[in-house]
Amino acid sequence: MSNEVVAFQGERGAFSEEAAYKLLGRDIQVLPCETFEAAFQSVAKRKASLCLVPIENTLAGSIYENYDLLLQNDLHIVKEVNLRIVHNLIAFPSTTLRNLRRVYSHPVALAQCSRFFSRHPKFQKIPFYDTAGSVKMLADERPADSAAIASRIAAGVYGARILQRHLEDHHENFTRFLLLSKKPHISPRANKVSIVFSTANAPGALFKCLSVFALRDIDLTKMESRPLRGRPWEYFFYLDFVGNVNKPPCQKALEHLQEVTTFLRVLGCYESAKR
């Protein structure tokens, strides 16, 4: 995977960049993008060979915008990775725990470190647009008595140091990321499938769809619904299940599903990440 250009949303040092290194090693080039849409577009327009986007967090839930973008863009899921979200207190040498007063980060990160702030009532939480972006701002402006909360690698990217690790309240804080490519690539070891479908607006329609998996003892790992724009109170269903689209039980299930859905698309077939 060396020489790949991997796009992600956020500044250099974002958790997405940490996830990209975990999945693909350090031998990649990264392309930070302002929005998720721009990260998808950079692959569609061949400015990047791959993009890595978060799809769900075990505390905050799904990243719904990326479910919508999966449907709107013609990219394929080729890998996934789970990253444990570890929040670090990051500052430049003039700042110590003793003289620190202001802590910058994304509001979600600040909220996930509430016990740390309870233990340090003199620290003022200052919401910022991005976790890694707050370290970047410290690097540019060097405000006195200030630190940021961000990923481990953000400290390295901007030459700052980590004053304290594991600021997060919950250790069971994981984000699942999907690696997307313009071309489908199905490894023989692929054992997970992501699909999206819609059904006729009739009683029992969703039950019929799930029966094609239950009848074959195929395990579902995630289900999500999103509104079908222009058809109020109808939905797209996103489903992840265990299997390989080139192997019989899963092939048969998808054939069967095609019969009972009004729309069906395979978003990818890939090796599932360790849990």
Place this chain on the structure above:
Amino acid sequence: MSNEVVAFQGERGAFSEEAAYKLLGRDIQVLPCETFEAAFQSVAKRKASLCLVPIENTLAGSIYENYDLLLQNDLHIVKEVNLRIVHNLIAFPSTTLRNLRRVYSHPVALAQCSRFFSRHPKFQKIPFYDTAGSVKMLADERPADSAAIASRIAAGVYGARILQRHLEDHHENFTRFLLLSKKPHISPRANKVSIVFSTANAPGALFKCLSVFALRDIDLTKMESRPLRGRPWEYFFYLDFVGNVNKPPCQKALEHLQEVTTFLRVLGCYESAKR
């Protein structure tokens, strides 16, 4: 329902206030709250008798924060209402379509009126924290050449006038709101049930849960999943279905569901809104 105090999130004139009048008539008192959590809490602490919160929009999807708050708070759904979201251009008398330059509103409302802004390239979009709040700001500060995009009733609340109606790109833009009370109240006409449950983490678990409805020809109208905090990759499922908890098919389905779930709570049984 007169003399009821109804809490909602947002400033006076919010779409939630418009929905409250549509559902309960003009004979109510309203209590604007800064956050959804504060709206729930005002009922729990008896500062309001009811609260009205949005649960899904046909373009943007579910309001996931309110799904989580339904589980965290012990309130009951007693009614629902669907409101068509009509965006209006609102200004004070010194501002006309001719001298208008700046248009304030919530970023989501600005995005939903993109065709209006394409037709009027000289109008500058200015993101603001709230739709009705932008009319309130105009009332307080009277900036020159400025208007706001907000609900019909926001104009009335702040004594402004509507320069143009129906700025929204999509007419199929509806928001569904739930009315919540401290006490359950199940009308004999109630024909819709909302529940939340979790299942054992085993293959076919969700299929078994849905079978209790399919076996009895009970129609599901909405399904949503949210993460189970502290148990990564497990989920709560929220389900709306047609029925009355005091009538046999639905009673039996819930008894049956109790057998195959690890957690089950009825969030309310109420009359379904017109679609």
